[in-house]
Amino acid sequence: MKKEIVSLKNIVESIVPITRFNRGEANKVFEEVSEYGTKVVFKNNVPACVLVDPKRYEEMVEALEDYALYFEAEKRMKSAEKEGFISSENVYKKLNINEAELDDIDVELE
Known part of the structure; x- marks a missing residue:
């Protein structure tokens, strides 16, 4: 897959009329x-869909997921600052446990 530089030529080359599909x-x-990564399919001179290379699509989805996690972390950090952050040491005291007790516990995350 080639890296694309945005230009009028690249934009024009990325357009695919629906009639090409109709002609087989x-x-x-x-x-x-x-080869190029994306194509925009036009139907009646209006964009109908965008065809994207599967690898590029996965990269886009992963980037969106990363951004969503980043913004969620930012939101939680701001909330924690407002509500008062509780250190792990204070949690251990409150629950009457110590860090050594947690060493032998296996945790599975999905």
Whole structure:
């Protein structure tokens, strides 16, 4: 997959009229998606969908998930600052346990 520089030429080349699919050129369009990363399918001169290379799609989804986690962490940190952060030592005291007791516990996260 080539890196794209945004230019008028790249934009024009990324446009695919729906008629190419109607003429049986889907395989050729998919090859172009593999080579260039994306294609925008137009129907009646209006964008109908965007075809994206699967690897690029996964990267985009992972980036969105990372941003969502980042913003959630930011929100929680601001909330913790407002409510008063509780240190792990204070939690241990409050629950009457010590860190050594937690060393032998296996935790599974999904």
